[in-house]
Amino acid sequence: MKVTLLNFTPHPEKTVAMAARLCYSDSTIEALEDKVKGLSCEKFLGKILKMGHTSVLEHASFTFGIEGISRAASHQLVRHRLASYSQQSQRYVKFSAPEYVTPETIGRDAKRKKRFEDAVNSVYRLYQDLVDEGVPAEDARFILPNAACTKIIVTMNARELLHFFRLRCCERAQWEIRDMATEMLRLVKNTAPFIFKDAGPSCVPGKCGEGEMTCGRPKEIREKFRAL
Numbered sequence: 001m002k003v004t005l006l007n008f009t010p011h012p013e014k015t016v017a018m019a020a021r022l023c024y025s026d027s028t029i030e031a032l033e034d035k036v037k038g039l040s041c042e043k044f045l046g047k048i049l050k051m052g053h054t055s056v057l058e059h060a061s062f063t064f065g066i067e068g069i070s071r072a073a074s075h076q077l078v079r080h081r082l083a084s085y086s087q088q089s090q091r092y093v094k095f096s097a098p099e100y101v102t103p104e105t106i107g108r109d110a111k112r113k114k115r116f117e118d119a120v121n122s123v124y125r126l127y128q129d130l131v132d133e134g135v136p137a138e139d140a141r142f143i144l145p146n147a148a149c150t151k152i153i154v155t156m157n158a159r160e161l162l163h164f165f166r167l168r169c170c171e172r173a174q175w176e177i178r179d180m181a182t183e184m185l186r187l188v189k190n191t192a193p194f195i196f197k198d199a200g201p202s203c204v205p206g207k208c209g210e211g212e213m214t215c216g217r218p219k220e221i222r223e224k225f226r227a228l
Helices: 012-022 029-037 041-050 054-059 071-077 110-132 137-143 158-168 175-191 218-226
Strands: 002-008 061-070 084-087 149-157
Touching: 002 175, 012 029, 012 041, 012 054, 041 054, 054 149, 054 158, 061 071, 061 158, 061 175, 071 149, 071 175, 110 137, 149 158, 158 175
Parallel strands: none
Antiparallel strands: 002 061, 061 149, 084 149
C-alpha cells in the first residue's frame, strides 16, 4: 500500500481561521486577512471548534493518491459520501499481470498462502484467456477477486476527514482500511497539526465510543495516535 498527499488547501489552518472569523466580523476579506495574521490560530480555532462550529473546517481540503489497496478496501472507502473519488477502471484498463492483496492471516501460513495464490493466479489466467479470446475487459473483469489491487484519488475536507478517522482508525475497523486511514492521518498532521491533533478513533479525544465492542486498550491507542 502506498498513500501520498498530492495536494491540500494552502495554509489550511489560516483558511479555516479566516472563515470562522468572518462569521463574527464586519471586515472586508482583505482586512480580515490582516486581522488573522495577528491571531493565535490555535487559541482562536480551539475556541471555535469547542463551540461546535465545525462547518468552517470544510474550507480546507486534502487530496490523496492511494495505490496497492484491494477492491475490498476501496468498496469500504467510497461509502464515505462527502468526498470525491476517481478510481482506476476495470472496465477500460486491461490487467496483464496479477496484482492482489494477501491478508496476513493467509500469508503467514505457507500452505494457506500457496493455496490462496494458486487460486487467485488461476483466476487471473482465466481473465487473460477471456480477454485474448476477444471478451471485452468490462465482461472479463467479472471473474476478478476482491483481492485485486486498485488505485484511487480521494479528496476530503477536514471536517469529513475527522469523521473518517474516527471510524476507520479504530481497532474495530477492517485492518486494510485502518492502515490506510492511519497513514492518511499521519500525512495531514504535518500540514495542519492543530486541526488534527486529537484526530483518530473516539478514544483519542475522549472515551471509547464502541461500548461493549471496545478493544480494551484506549490508553495504548491514544498514545499511538498522539505520537503519530
